[in-house]
Amino acid sequence: MSRGLTLDFLDTPIAVCRLPADAPVPDWAWKAKEFLTISRTPQELSITADAEVFPAEVPSQRGYQSFRVRGTIGFGLVGLLSSILRPLAEASIAVLSISTHDTDFILVKQEDIAHAKTVLERAGHHVVGD
Numbered sequence: 001m002s003r004g005l006t007l008d009f010l011d012t013p014i015a016v017c018r019l020p021a022d023a024p025v026p027d028w029a030w031k032a033k034e035f036l037t038i039s040r041t042p043q044e045l046s047i048t049a050d051a052e053v054f055p056a057e058v059p060s061q062r063g064y065q066s067f068r069v070r071g072t073i074g075f076g077l078v079g080l081l082s083s084i085l086r087p088l089a090e091a092s093i094a095v096l097s098i099s100t101h102d103t104d105f106i107l108v109k110q111e112d113i114a115h116a117k118t119v120l121e122r123a124g125h126h127v128v129g130d
Helices: 027-031 080-090 110-122
Strands: 006-019 036-040 045-050 061-069 095-099 104-109 126-128
Touching (some): 006 110, 027 045, 061 080, 080 095, 080 104, 104 110
Parallel strands (some): 006 126
Antiparallel strands (some): 006 045, 006 061, 036 045, 061 104
């Protein structure tokens, strides 16, 4: 990537949980309004969604917020995620990245958001939103 990307900061708190691979998708997951992604592998059922929909008794990793790459990303584009993840890794900021058909989301712990914004802007990206 030779030029910076526009990244929209999304302030919706997000949580992630891991359920047994053969577990049904729980009804509560479908209540997510801002973000929901469900992945099933032979090892797990992973749900990433608006934190507010997770029942208290479901073990989860909470306290994430996300940056969304603005626009629709072509499948042939090379280096986009690297241009975001490399500076964050060099700043010791842990991330979870999730790709959809159209774009990429970078999830960062809430306590690291301000630092992540600074790092991304220094790397030439434009972060929109508080």
